Amino acid sequence: MDLWYTEKHSDNVGITMKVTKTLFSGVSEFQQLEIVDTLEYGRMMLLDGLVMVTERDEFIYHDMITHPALFTHPQAKKVLVIGGGDGGSIREIVRHPEVELAILCEIDGLVIDKSLEFLPTMASAIDGHHPRVKLHVDDGLAYIREHQDAFDVILVDSTDPIGPAVGLFEEDFYRLVFSALKEDGIMVAQSESPFYHADIQKSMYQNLRTVFPIVEMYQAFIPTYPSGFWSFAFASKKYHPVKDFDRDRAAKRDFYTRYYNEDLHLGAFMLPTFARENIS
């Protein structure tokens, strides 16, 4: 059977991929979860019918949600990931020797379980055996409400602002994140496609700016996400991601990154005019 999966990125455009096998399909308390094998992108996880990660291009998303904050903060010891149940962000965080504790707070235990079963290269650090990693299956909002002045970096590794993640794009949530961060803390959150999601970006960045003194957008190309042009919000209490970036320190990292590097870090903040305009 010649089976193709098509994700519509709007009513009128989408990406289509040849699927060889469905490995898992099920419904959790929160969402529909599917894991399939594709010929071009390897194994792929979908939530509510949207591509979350694929084996072939996950290195881009996970490099870019983690390393810019961790190479801007001079010494991030305690890092929280909200969402990110596939484990890819935690895998990158624990490559930083200065990190003493990386905490995953994922609302949906099924995502963690099936990532461990089917996406072992992503979930390698969340198998329960990593000494610097803790897992919580919990609502991120509830979790950070109980923490004040606790984290150096918080990464919001969420789905789109529909379903369980809708609260993660609102001002109240950003206030909780602000309180949960230490006095020089940094938050990074995925912030959709500047090409397709100008409206979401506009309100998200307005909300962030009412809470954080430093708010910048940076970009990455992610071929399996709508338009391929993706963005992240960098919200910070003290450190600016360009002005306070120690390029030498990033250049001397002792691990290989297939997307991130010390020059790309700077270039990622140099946005196309229309992307700037979305958030100005």
Add this chain to the structure above:
Amino acid sequence: MDLWYTEKHSDNVGITMKVTKTLFSGVSEFQQLEIVDTLEYGRMMLLDGLVMVTERDEFIYHDMITHPALFTHPQAKKVLVIGGGDGGSIREIVRHPEVELAILCEIDGLVIDKSLEFLPTMASAIDGHHPRVKLHVDDGLAYIREHQDAFDVILVDSTDPIGPAVGLFEEDFYRLVFSALKEDGIMVAQSESPFYHADIQKSMYQNLRTVFPIVEMYQAFIPTYPSGFWSFAFASKKYHPVKDFDRDRAAKRDFYTRYYNEDLHLGAFMLPTFARENIS
């Protein structure tokens, strides 16, 4: 009828778009040409079944094939475009007041004719009435063979290296371009997707480096091209696109560019690690 156009970017992945109308479909001496209306991307031109330009995202490609070279060269007076029969590159070139003559050399007259008929916003400067524009319907190789030391900038606005454009990726062609350029001339050529076309990039940049002393790759996101991550080769006799770039001059331009800007110019050369590796 619910009609969708699907372009396969490999055997196993593609982009699919809702099409409302086919405006033209015909075969020239060189290739199959189609112009269709899509709901998401507006009017779209295809050559041999591949998306060349759409109304919605052409601003990115045309900003990025023209402005980096024209803002690096201190005073480009004579500019040649090889290919680019839709006219979008010429439209951007003539916005630079220092350009005295912009020459289009397109092998396929049908592309020019149908762009004038169906893509007027792109073809506005090639309608025969622009005082600083000349049109030649000719093979680009034959045309530059007849010119020595003639151009400040040559832009190779070609299709993929199949069909009529195959010769435009070879060392012999780059030698002709080198000779056709003045002693401080610059060539820019579209150089495929770093994500899907590592092999083409490797040989193309090797060929360029045997001919030009300065060869750099820069990137742009183009949603309707394979993977959305696209690249251009900047090959130069004298001026380096980053070291010799006059940021102030670019910042003071008196025309609006929806993708290009003076910071993005620099960021475009800051490549992901895997893209660097394709050409190193």
